[in-house]
Amino acid sequence: MSDKNEIVADDAVLVKVEGLSKKFCKDLKTSLWYGLKDLVSGISGSNEDRLLRPKEFWAVKDISFELRRGECLGLIGHNGAGKSTLLKILNGLINPDAGKVTMKGRIGALIELGAGFNPILSGRENIYNNGAILGFSRKEIDNKLEAIIAFAELEDFIDMPVQHYSSGMKVRLGFAVAAQMEPDVLIIDEVLAVGDLGFILKCFKTIDTILPNTAIIFVSHSMPMISRICSQIILMEHGCAQFQGEDVGKAIDLYYRRFADNESNVVFTDHSIQLEEVELLNTAGGSEELPQLNWGDNLLVSFKFKSINYDEIPTFNISIYDKEQRPVALLHANTLDTDINKKNNSISFIIEHKKLQLSKGIYSLNISVTKKNSSEPILRVNSILVFQIIHKDEIWPSFLLETNYIKTI
Template identity: 65%
Template sequence: MNKKNEHIVTDQEVLVRVEGVSKKFAKSLKRSLLYGVQDVLYGISRKAQDKSLRKDEFWAVNHVSFELRRGECLGLIGHNGAGKSTLLKILNGLINPDTGTVTIKGRVGALIELGAGFNPILTGRENIYNNGAILGLTREEINAKVEAIIDFAEIREFIDMPVQHYSSGMKVRLGFAVAAQLEPDVLIIDEVLAVGDMGFIMKCFKTIDNLLSSTAIIYVSHNMPTVSRLCNHIILMDKGKSIFYGDNVGKAIDLYYSSFTDNISHVVYSNNSIEFISAEIDKARKDIDGTPQLDWLDDFLLHLKFKIADGNEPPLFRILIYDKEQRPLSIFEPNYDSNLLTVKNNLLDFKVQHKKIQLSKGLYSINITAFKRNTNEPILRVNNIITFQVLHEEDHFQPFLLSANFLN
């Protein structure tokens, strides 16, 4: 591995260059130790090791390459186990790759693991000085920033307590404060920010916005709206490989979301008086995987069928739309009027219409719950009765794109 840190950089220079980086691991600790001993004893050359995998080995990162300049924010996304954390550890110098090179210019601030970089027996204040020294700052430079770091972290009353006694939230506060306030050229942030409370997270995002003009940022998250908001470049990883790399953030997010789509409904509860049969979205075209697609402002027409037991009247339906992170976004007005629907030959066949759908571009799913009228007793709940996609030429991290007229 050729990893260099240079402190004189210009605005247009590439601050992070990753070229063909790969890293493999053995699935068991025993075999990993065995291979390590064999490599040392028998002097197997690095070149020979890298050509093939031995028994129980796998590529955690497989031939990944990218460049990042000052003012750019690279989103790193993918399922758990895709190789994101391993790649971050390589970038931060915690582990060495088996092949490829990493070149980083300037100071690197990293927040990639809870408490990473902290000495647990030292106080928060002492750890600030340790981290500053690692970044190459003099004691005088750290003295000038230490109060701002403590204020940002909002843990002044605990700053002289050993870090091992900090809560997870306190560690995140101090870790981000140190990583951001010491003005790194490259800032690496993992999903660890999700541990903090909402107020602090919003303050972190505001700080990231301010840092972007002078810093290259690598941001790892499963929160796609945040990725869409912050990042202007993106890598989608799967099984260690980079399957998408570029500046079309929306396309990568669509690919990420589409990997979750199974279009299989899941019955959570049923008292056997009603049975879910099918759900379709009328007048929607379908992609190659069969997912219904609507353009923004198309009419939404959900066609539902249920089997109803003898003698039962149509229930009250609550139909909810969820985004792909399973956050509830909206609910259709329930069928409070008992005369709206009728059962014929034990079949309840009806449609729910919503004019000019104004959901933002993205993938959505529908959950439905049926209640017995008058008693409000739940008799059926089905999750993901159907998944559908709203198409638009622009990406928005807000859940709704509202139609508007601008008037003089």
């Protein structure tokens, strides 16, 4: 239950979630039958002791948290983890089967494309409708109207029916209304991923501005976005909180580890050369699946190939990709045949890069093998090795470069 017109103190808890749970049924007919049985038997949806029946599953299970003004909670997890279901409960779109939600003040939500808009009304009319729902008078909306239209960059289309808007236009209008109305609680799902880069940057500048006076719940698959604005985090898995707390970096590491494996992903091969073994030599800990290096350690990787019907020593191009699978570095290719050990049908070598200054996080190596005197491909394999850089600082630039500060006179 929420009171959208209540004036709340700056230090008050704006969002309080207690033991929230929601179950769904995998089969429509069975779901309708269960609903009918519950209606006839008078079972309320708040009985926390109810067990799962056949074909039912917990979309959200026993989630609790508190959020005050100036705090931002990040909800992360893979598809199907329960994030969107939780947001719909918080926004009042669906009722929980157990638990309680208390929200105070004005509440703005941006959880689905076009959600809260009447498609046959114009953008201008929808602004007034949404403002009225938030509890603003027509005069207050009049005062904010031009700022909303300008922020959404829809001056030429504001009187066009929303049903004719593109997905990007709907996002711009939805965020402009949600943010410019300065709600006490702002709920944002992944819809910002639809906008162009310029608008996304403008959205985050606005979030920075309103955050001191707002409690924000933010869902995204973009970990840089989560790291940038969130002070608390919940990592969800199968509806449950796998990790919860203020250590945003730890939750992000757990999120990425699900992708860390050593299985080869062969993109191309002409079958003349085969990668047999790749190994990180000077590990600082971790596991076989995710070896670790300390920031500043030397990168030493051993390679072994089986040369099936290839006599020349080819060129080996090894690239480093970050946790967002963006290429961040290319290691210099081999130039001298003496650097490579070729014996019978085996090719082996070790690469070394001194004082690796990649920032904290998870990285992977890709390799591309080409003919020596041309760029003709022989073999390309992605994610041949996944490793983790350990450092006390959580930053998002890919490199943390060693720097000397020189005192000036």
